Every structure is written in C-alpha cells, then in structure tokens.
Amino acid sequence: MRVLLLGSNGQLGTDILSANVRRTRPFELAALRRQDLDVSAVDQIKPTLHSHDFDVLINCTSYHKTDEVETNAGLAFTINAHAVKAMAEACRAKNAKLVHISTDYVFSGNDQRPYVETDCAGPINVYGASKLMGETLARRAHDDVYVLRVASLFGVAGASGKGGNFVETMLRVAREKGEVRVVGDIVMSPTATADVADMIFAVLDKKAEPGVYHAVNTGSATWYEFAREIIQQAGIDATVTPISSDEYPTAAKRPPHSALDSAKMASVVGPIPSWQEALNRYLVAKGYVTAESEALL
Numbered sequence: 001m002r003v004l005l006l007g008s009n010g011q012l013g014t015d016i017l018s019a020n021v022r023r024t025r026p027f028e029l030a031a032l033r034r035q036d037l038d039v040s041a042v043d044q045i046k047p048t049l050h051s052h053d054f055d056v057l058i059n060c061t062s063y064h065k066t067d068e069v070e071t072n073a074g075l076a077f078t079i080n081a082h083a084v085k086a087m088a089e090a091c092r093a094k095n096a097k098l099v100h101i102s103t104d105y106v107f108s109g110n111d112q113r114p115y116v117e118t119d120c121a122g123p124i125n126v127y128g129a130s131k132l133m134g135e136t137l138a139r140r141a142h143d144d145v146y147v148l149r150v151a152s153l154f155g156v157a158g159a160s161g162k163g164g165n166f167v168e169t170m171l172r173v174a175r176e177k178g179e180v181r182v183v184g185d186i187v188m189s190p191t192a193t194a195d196v197a198d199m200i201f202a203v204l205d206k207k208a209e210p211g212v213y214h215a216v217n218t219g220s221a222t223w224y225e226f227a228r229e230i231i232q233q234a235g236i237d238a239t240v241t242p243i244s245s246d247e248y249p250t251a252a253k254r255p256p257h258s259a260l261d262s263a264k265m266a267s268v269v270g271p272i273p274s275w276q277e278a279l280n281r282y283l284v285a286k287g288y289v290t291a292e293s294e295a296l297l
C-alpha cells in the first residue's frame with residue numbers, strides 16, 4: 001500500500017513516520033510538508049495530489065490554535081474544511097482512501113459522559129465548527145473516508161502549530177516554579193500520538209469499515225488530574241492546584257466534558273492503552289524517567 005502523508009513534521013505526523021519504520025513490512029510512505037503543499041492554497045491541492053501515486057492519503061494538517069482561530073475563521077475554514085473537501089475529491093478520483101484527523105472539539109461537552117461516534121456534534125468554538133465542516137464535506141465527497149477524532153495530544157515532536165504540548169509545559173513550570181495551577185473543571189481524553197499512529201495503521205491493516213472513529217487512549221481526566229499524573233510520574237516535587245476555568249479565561253470557549261469513548265476503535269484494533277500507560281511510555285521515550293521506574297508503576 002502506498003501512503004501519502006500531509007503534515008509530516010507535526011506532532012502526529014512525526015509519530016506516523018516512526019510507526020511506519022517500526023512495521024515488519026513498512027508501507028511505501030511519501031511525506032509532504034508545507035513547502036511541498038500549502039493546503040491554504042486550496043486550488044493547488046488537487047493538481048499536487050494528482051501528481052503523486054498513493055492508495056491512502058493521511059491528512060494531519062490543521063489550523064488548530066484554538067484561541068487565535070476565533071478571530072481567523074476564514075483561514076480556519078479554508079484549512080480545516082475546504083482543503084479537506086479538495087483532498088477527499090482528489091482521493092475519490094484516484095480511488096484512494098482518505099484518513100482525516102479531527103477533534104473532540106466537534107462536541108459541545110455539555111453531556112457529562114464520554115461521547116460515542118453516533119452522538120450529535122455541536123461545536124462551541126470556531127475551531128470545532130471548522131473541523132466538523134471538514135468531516136462533513138470529506139464524507140459527502142467520498143465514501144472511502146476515515147475520520148479519526150483525536151484529543152489532547154502529546155507526542156515526542158510537540159505540536160508544531162502550538163509550540164510544544166501540555167506535558168512539556170507542565171514539566172517546565174513544575175521544575176521552574178515548584179507549583180502549577182491547572183484547570184480542574186474540564187474533562188477530556190489525554191492521548192499519545194504514538195498510539196494514534198498505531199491505530200491508523202491497524203485500521204488500514206484490518207480494512208476497517210470507513211466512517212468516524214474515536215482514536216483516543218482509554219480513560220479520561222481533568223487537565224488538573226492529567227497534570228498531577230505527569231508530575232507524579234516524572235518524580236518532580238511540586239504542588240498541583242486545581243483552578244476553575246473562570247480563573248483562566250480564554251478567547252475560545254472549551255467544551256467542559258469532551259472525553260471520547262474509543263470502544264468502536266477498540267473493536268477494530270484491540271485493547272487500547274490507558275492514557276496513564278501512554279504517558280509513562282512518553283516520559284520514558286523522552287528520557288525523563290527510566291524503564292526501571294516504568295516497571296515499578
């Protein structure tokens with residue numbers, strides 16, 4: 001199978017490249033970066049994709065600076081929706097599959113339980129609305145589309161669009177200040193990009209039915225609980241204090257409870273690791289804890 005990857009230098013893209021190298025039989029994988037195809041130039045997408053041979057297109061590009069997007073809706077809908085439609089149309093013309101990465105922010109977060117794929121979306125910020133439109137346009141344009149909704153990602157490369165990830169931020173603040181104050185009233189699904197990469201390949205290997213899948217580690221946490229676990233696993237002596245989201249106002253509203261249920265994905269790929277286990281693997285991979293301390297957990 002020939003795979004073409006967009007957004008290959010990002011946090012998830014980097015782990016997709018690594019996961020492919022680890023495969024017993026790696027896919028023939030070509031990677032495009034922004035300098036090869038700027039997806040905000042929507043009219044360039046089809047000609048560029050037509051000039052490549054692939055059976056699967058994996059789209060990890062996104063404009064996902066959630067707060068900045070509130071006042072840049074035009075660019076957000078271009079990159080997160082119209083560009084994705086063009087990708088789906090290019091895939092349809094080539095009879096190729098599209099794996100498109102979406103987000104938990106397509107949900108309102110008002111339901112106080114993990115969302116399943118059939119739940120009604122209802123985004124409450126511009127980013128979520130643009131990503132939902134991308135999902136919809138892609139699935140209307142082409143039958144062979146996998147929409148994988150991910151959430152609260154951490155990967156060794158750090159998000160190129162956000163300049164790092166939450167784990168690194170918590171470790172830095174805890175070491176520098178000995179104290180972190182973190183929002184304790186927003187629940188989500190912390191997820192390792194390494195595990196999302198494995199899920200993508202498993203979905204392709206197992207020829208899963210196209211459609212929407214929640215691709216997250218199992219379990220859920222508030223940002224406070226996630227921070228507490230990061231600092232505890234890293235063995236840093238720092239206090240972690242929960243604060244209310246009212247004390248940390250942001251330009252974009254966040255869904256209060258956007259945890260995702262990954263049972264549908266697990267029915268295809270098998271048991272999915274917990275976020276705590278995934279976090280430990282991340283800390284070991286970054287050299288912050290040793291494999292011996294991993295064994296003690």
Ligand SMILES: NC(=O)c1ccc[n+]([C@@H]2O[C@H](COP(=O)([O-])OP(=O)(O)OC[C@H]3O[C@@H](n4cnc5c(N)ncnc54)[C@H](OP(=O)(O)O)[C@@H]3O)[C@@H](O)[C@H]2O)c1
Nearest residue numbers: 007010011012034038039040061062103152153159160161
């Ligand atoms: N990070 C999270 O916590 C999170 C949560 C939920 C959903 N997601 C979704 O997960 C996916 C992957 O996220 P990530 O954390 O891996 O993001 P990331 O590290 O910021 O990577 C995004 C990639 O998209 C590329 N890109 C952005 N704008 C582009 C453009 N106009 N043309 C071409 N390439 C462009 C970036 O290239 P440059 O490096 O050149 O900018 C980068 O390679 C995205 O679809 C995102 O919406 C992420």
